Amino acid sequence: MYDIAIVGSGPAGVSAAITGKVRNKDILLLGDRSVSKKMRKAEKVLNYPGFPEISGAELADRFSDHLASLDIDITEDSITQIYDMGKYFALQGKSGSTYEARTVILAMGVVAAKAIEGEEENLGMGVSYCATCDAPLYRGKTAAVIAYSAKEEKEAEFLAELAEKVIYIPVYKGCSGFERENITVINEKVVSIGAKGKTVITENSEISTDGVFVLRDSVAPKNLIYGLEMDGAHIKTDRQCRTSVKGVFACGDVTGKPYQFAKAVGEGNTAVLSAVDYLDDKAVQ
Secondary structure (H helix, E strand, O other), rough: OOEEEOOOOHHHHHHHHHHHOOOOOOOEEEEOOOOOHHHOOOEEOOOOOOOOEEEHHHHHHHHHHHHOOOOOOOHHHHHHEEEOOOOOEEEEEEOOEEEEEEEEEEOOOOOOOOEEEOOOEEOOOEEEOHHHHHHHHHHOOOEEEEEEOOHHHHHHHHHOOOOOOOEEEEEEOOOOOOOOOEEOOOOOEEEEEOOOHHHEEEEOOEEEEOOOEEEEOOOOOHHHOOOOOEEEEEEEOOOOOOOOOEEEOHHHHHHOOOOOOOHHHHHHHHHHHHHHHHHHHHOOO
């Protein structure tokens, strides 16, 4: 049981993890070990105090070094669902692992991919974001996988060990196919998902299936946890980075513009201090 689970290892998540550790809390930092792919692509960062004209890659390395100096590890996993259990939160990872924490900080950045028509309406009713978690439900059945990157091919192979047939629809270029005979690759643009995930409609065909897995690097915030109030595509927060769900905080790009590293770092610090106050108040009660 962690004190604070931080979803996202970019500037906001790193900032939250550092301050949380300094405040002597048990921290779980979830995300990409590279710290931030977005940051590493920046040729120059011109407005980060104390580091004039530093490259994004160099700044990301400084962040990694700071984490290492405090013995903070990044757990490389993507969270597909968060459940409010009353006194704590259960976080379901794409790896199949489940994590428990008394508070949660959402710092996963902006989710760029647009939802497929019918995806959100059928989530949990034939549509899933985690093949590792829900594969046993499709033993001897047919499952469709809509995959946004090549790394999801391993998920499809695992699913094919249990399912009778897997229909793999890559939303990326370069899928070379599979050795397993029960995986069929269909290179067609997906238009929509039918009721209860029983069909996938593409530009050229209607595919029958028992369920659909939509596999992306990240899940839209509003689908992560029940009751999370949104402001358009962003999580709605107050100035203390508190969300509509007690014990859940948000910071960085996921809370809205400006999408700036300095803003994200500041909000990460605010969010974790709010989480610390929340934990301290609960301890006194």
